[in-house]
Amino acid sequence: MSVDTATVAKIASLARIKVSESELEAMVPELNGILAWVEQLGEVDTANVEPMTAVIPNTLRLRDDVVDADPLTGGGRRDAVLANAPVAEHGFFGVPKVIE
Amino acid sequence: MTELTELGVAAIRDGVKAGDFTAVEVADAFNANVAAAQEALNAFIIATPEKATEAAKATDARRAAGEDLGKMGGVPIGMKDLFATFDVQTTAASHILEGFKPQYESTVSQNLWNAGAGMLGKLNLDQFAMGSSNETSYFGNVISPWRKAGSNAPLAPGGSSGGSSAALAARLCPAATGTDTGGSIRQPAAFTGTTGIKPTYGRCSRWGVVAFASSLDQAGPMARSTQDCAIMLEAMAGFDPKDATSLELPVPNWEALLSADLSGKTVGIPREYRMDGMDAEIVALWDQGVAWLKDAGAKVIDISLPHTKYALPTYYIIAPAEASSNLARYDGVRYGLRDLPDGANLQDMYAATRAAGFGAEVKRRILIGTYVLSAGFYDAYYTQAQKVRTLISQDFAKAFEECDVILAPTTPTAAFALGENVDDPLSMYLNDVFSVPASLAGLPAMSVPAGLSKDGLPLGLQIIGKAFDEQGVLNAGLAIEQRAQFTAKPEKWW
Amino acid sequence: MTETTYRIQGASGEWEVVIGLEVHAQVSSNAKLFSGAATAFGAEPNSQVSLIDAAMPGMLPVPNKECIRQAVRTGMAINAEINKYSRFDRKNYFYADLPQGYQISQLYHPIVGEGSLTIEADEKAGIPEDKVIGIERIHVEQDAGKLMHDQHPTMSYVDLNRVGVALMEIVSRPDMRSPAEAGAYVSKLRQILRYVGSCDGNMDQGSMRADVNVSVRRPGGELGTRTETKNVNSVRFVMQAIEHEASRQVDVLESGGKIVQETRLFDPNTGSTRSMRSKEDAHDYRYFPDPDLLPLILEDAFLEDCRASLPELPDAKKARYENELGLSAYNAQVLTADVDTARWFEVLLGETAKAAGKAPAEVSKQAANWLISELFGALNKLGTSLEESPVTPEKGGALLALIAKGTISGSAAKQVLEIMLETGDEAEAIVEREGLKQESDTGAIEAEVDTILAANADKVEQYKAGKVALFGFFVGQTMKAMKGKGNPQVVNEILKAKLG
Missing domain, CATH: 1.10.10.410 (Arc Repressor Mutant, subunit A)
Structure with a gap:
């Protein structure tokens, strides 16, 4: 499968990365080169193979239902949450107005 | 007395403990080296001499009070700028995180500070750890302290932990953290004559480490000896309930159990790693490695890892796919760069911010990852890659029925010149051909400096071990280290 | 097979409505699905946000056991298959209420599989017989944050308090054929969730919202194209949205148009639906297994524990009230409609029986009648609810026991209740004080x-x-x-x- 500029433009839009026309032009052969190369995986017979889920055998641990047991994973720290915000007002993050 | 900056982790730890010198003296010496080399090598994104000094003072005070100094007491280290450090700028070498000061500390860095280490600064790297040469950093290349004999052309320190490797080789720090997704500890270690180990996936917590590819990312130590790596890995590793993929296992006493006696051990040599057109120097080095391990008492056998050739393409589907999702959070809303063109709406802001904030390689990988996950392509690319990944992992499992560790080269060549591969992403990706398979299987793997190329550049050998068997890897590494007697260091030109 | 007769009369003939519902129910838990931040309603903006919820670099999710337990218990309550192997997937899209740039959900391997619930016959509503509604799956996922658009002239404000709160998405089969059936389904589901305790069912606080899938077709014909109306937050609105959407679709079809598969919004002020601004790539969510989370494997002991903790469910309770307590179908229905009422009634019944020294079945009718006709009536007059009733079931039981033992007459009991509601005093004290004891000597x-x-x-x-x-x-x-x-x-x- 190979991509054209329209496809790359669509992918870039999905990924929310603005690309100029000239960037698009440059990306098409690059991406096609990489895609053609990874497509050699198609030749591997994986008929009875399960996709990998856990690289090292391990089970999913669950956390107890406790609020703010650890400040690193709990809430109640608005200052830390907003500390790096480009725009924060009245305890909120600010973004350009959204019309729904 | 040797210069303090020539000392490694064990020597500093023991020297401070014994009172041969103070931790502050050590910090001062390294702080000075960091400052002196910054302009030429650009190994650090920011230096934090005050942090190093503060930790050193604390160590000296503890010593005065007769308290335990910790596994890394008095050892100043470099911190790859992928680890979140409290209120200290953490960027992943990306413009999109420029100025970001985390209000939290990564588990691994916290473990190191708890063990008595201090921070010399935040080390440069490939942007979001995507790269093999450190050329994708927004904050400029790291220049390797190594040069080819008779040449002043700047060389790549490897990547993505290129700041770490360069700083170690140039004696700007005795040890540094690295992270390895497809070879990012081992390849730069090999390029700079330093030692690094990627432990079993899940040994070191990923909490607070800027994510590249979650199922592959693993932190590890980089230093100038196997023993130093063992000490630092003990300090870094450990179960972390905040990381759902963290291994709930005790941390072994790797340092105490180091042994270069490989009697009764079997070393596997994967025939698929012997590729057509392979550099004769690399082949010779590999053969030398075999001889050394035999000398150490090991039995050496041929093994087969049949799906080796598919490892790189598998990696270049899975890693970008995960990255495309992991990097979605950099959107200019809550932290980092915001680019808001006039009249832009929210979605325009995202696109502009991400266009301005991410470098070319990061964008390339995000686009590939987005594409392989998109409707209609998911099974052909992503699911197939995860199936092949299963096969690659099974190859190792089968091989380890017959052997204890695997010996291979770390990289197909010695360090290349900056700019050499920058326009050809594929040839850059091929650098990871020997390191990626172990990453895909989550196995511990290390690179040990083993010799010099005809141009006088370091070459590394790689040891891959069974899951959880860092000890076996470290022991084989030590056996090579003792026989290779690698003492070369870059001539100081900076 | 029950056929309801709900039809839309179009100019060209009759149309049948096909309805499926995706109900998002907030899981009752103290902390969020993947972080330790609180879930309480109405907190200060961004005060219940962890570094994980804000998607700071390097943050990782660890699932909350209680959320998993509640989803499993809910699955058991609708007789569903519980999947011992499930996985979390990422649903990728960009929006300001979604800090990670993806929602952690379960697409490929949900925790709960096929189940069902029964809606009761209701002649008046056009449901002639009990009807089984299939439930395709329940999966667990993260809620998103909230945007406020009216606080600033050029900006929207983002509050992440709800980000990461656990939701169960309960997906029905397209088995409903009228607004009334859909309403009955949501009510029944809410009733079950409240009995199980896995969701408080507070629709006005957003604890339960429904995405309503509607299509129309000729009776028994091929399925039509459906639309999805998002985030409808009351039973009445669900019914209104269906009515409006179905007739809109009929109008479109009869005037020669085609139904576009799209997402629509319900406007409670007009009772109508409107198209959301469509985004070209809105439907390419690039789902893939979340690499930060391993597969979730449920152990037998955990499942047994979940099952053992399930309460008596509404259908069983109603049957028991009729068969064992001898209550009328109507009374049994009223008393089991909400778990709080049933709980109140059972304490009342126990206290009455104990105080009167009789078996519950001997005083059950008295207790049921008193609760339904006396107390409900009185509370209604006072404009209050059972929850806030000054008369506790214990006090009510003591009062009923006085009647059962012949200590006071029925008419005196009415007087006592009035005083109890005013003062909150014990019945016996009131009887003593007011001299209402009757002579039985x-x-x-x-x-x-x-x-x-x-x-x-x-x-x-x-x-x-x-x-x-x-x-x-x-x-x-x-x-x-x-x-x-x-x-x-x-x-x-x-x-x-x-x-x-």
Whole structure:
């Protein structure tokens, strides 16, 4: 499968990365080169193979239902949450107005 | 007395403990080296001499009070700028995180500070750890302290932990953290004559480490000896309930159990790693490695890892796919760069911010990852890659029925010149051909400096071990280290 | 197979409506699905946000056991298959209420598989018989944050408090054929969730919202194209949205148009739906297994624990009330409609039986009638609810026991209840204070009866001659003499004996 500029433009839009026309032009052969190369995986017979889920055998641990047991994973720290915000007002993050 | 900056982790730890010198003296010496080399090598994104000094003072005070100094007491280290450090700028070498000061500390860095280490600064790297040469950093290349004999052309320190490797080789720090997704500890270690180990996936917590590819990312130590790596890995590793993929296992006493006696051990040599057109120097080095391990008492056998050739393409589907999702959070809303063109709406802001904030390689990988996950392509690319990944992992499992560790080269060549591969992403990706398979299987793997190329550049050998068997890897590494007697260091030109 | 007759009369004939619902129910848990931040409603903006919820670099999710447990219990309550192997997937899209740039959900391997619930026959609503509605799956996922658009002229404000709160998405089969069925389904689901305790069902606080999938077709014909109306947050609105959307679709089709598969918004002010601005790539979510989370494997012991903790569910409770307690179908229905009412009733029943020294089945009708006709009526007048009732079920039980033991009369009990509602005092204290105790002592009543009969010998003669209607006269006279405190039953018995 190979991509054209329209496809790359669509992918870039999905990924929310603005690309100029000239960037698009440059990306098409690059991406096609990489895609053609990874497509050699198609030749591997994986008929009875399960996709990998856990690289090292391990089970999913669950956390107890406790609020703010650890400040690193709990809430109640608005200052830390907003500390790096480009725009924060009245305890909120600010973004350009959204019309729904 | 040797210069303090020539000392490694064990020597500093023991020297401070014994009172041969103070931790502050050590910090001062390294702080000075960091400052002196910054302009030429650009190994650090920011230096934090005050942090190093503060930790050193604390160590000296503890010593005065007769308290335990910790596994890394008095050892100043470099911190790859992928680890979140409290209120200290953490960027992943990306413009999109420029100025970001985390209000939290990564588990691994916290473990190191708890063990008595201090921070010399935040080390440069490939942007979001995507790269093999450190050329994708927004904050400029790291220049390797190594040069080819008779040449002043700047060389790549490897990547993505290129700041770490360069700083170690140039004696700007005795040890540094690295992270390895497809070879990012081992390849730069090999390029700079330093030692690094990627432990079993899940040994070191990923909490607070800027994510590249979650199922592959693993932190590890980089230093100038196997023993130093063992000490630092003990300090870094450990179960972390905040990381759902963290291994709930005790941390072994790797340092105490180091042994270069490989009697009764079997070393596997994967025939698929012997590729057509392979550099004769690399082949010779590999053969030398075999001889050394035999000398150490090991039995050496041929093994087969049949799906080796598919490892790189598998990696270049899975890693970008995960990255495309992991990097979605950099959107200019809550932290980092915001680019808001006039009249832009929210979605325009995202696109502009991400266009301005991410470098070319990061964008390339995000686009590939987005594409392989998109409707209609998911099974052909992503699911197939995860199936092949299963096969690659099974190859190792089968091989380890017959052997204890695997010996291979770390990289197909010695360090290349900056700019050499920058326009050809594929040839850059091929650098990871020997390191990626172990990453895909989550196995511990290390690179040990083993010799010099005809141009006088370091070459590394790689040891891959069974899951959880860092000890076996470290022991084989030590056996090579003792026989290779690698003492070369870059001539100081900076 | 039950066929409802709900049809839309179009110009070209009849249309049938096909409805499926995706209900998002907030899991009752203290902390969020993947972080330790609180889930309480109405907190200060961004005060219940962890570094994980804000998607700071390097943050990782660890699932909350309680959320998993509640989803499993809910699955068990709808007799669903519980998947011992499930996985979390990432659903990728960009929006300001979604800090990670993806929602952690379960697409490929949900925790709960196929199940069902039964909606009850309701002639008036056009549901002639009980009907089983299939439930395709329940999966667990993260809620998103909230955007406020009216606080600033050029900016929207983002509050991440809800980010990462656990939701169960409960996906029905397209088995409903009328707004009433859909309404009954949501009500029944809410009832079950509240019984299980896995969701508080507070629709006005957003604890339950429905995405409503509607299509129309010729009766029994091929399925039409459906639209999805998002985030409808009351039973009434669900029904309105369906009515509006179905007739809109009929209008479109009858005027030669085509239905576009799209996402729509419900406007509660007009009761209508409108198209959301469509995004070209809105549907390419690039789902893939979350590499930060391993597969979730449920152990047998955990499942047994979940099952053992399930309460008696509404259908079973209603049947027991009818069969074992002998309540009418109507009363059983009323008392089991909400878990809080049932809980209240059961304490009342237990207390009444205990205080009266009788078996529950002997006092159940009395307790049910009193709760439904007396207390509900009184609370209604006061404009309050059972939850806020000053009369607790314990106090109510004590009151009912006084009636059962004959200590007070039914009419006195009404008086006592009124005072209880005002003061919150114990029934016995009120009876004592107000002198409402009735006389049940046979000796005392006999003496009064003898006096009355002696004073009215002529009437006794007439009675004995066959004018039995005079019995009421004697009762009245006796009660009057006793100032209304004679136990009417005892008075009756004694009069009957004396009059032969």
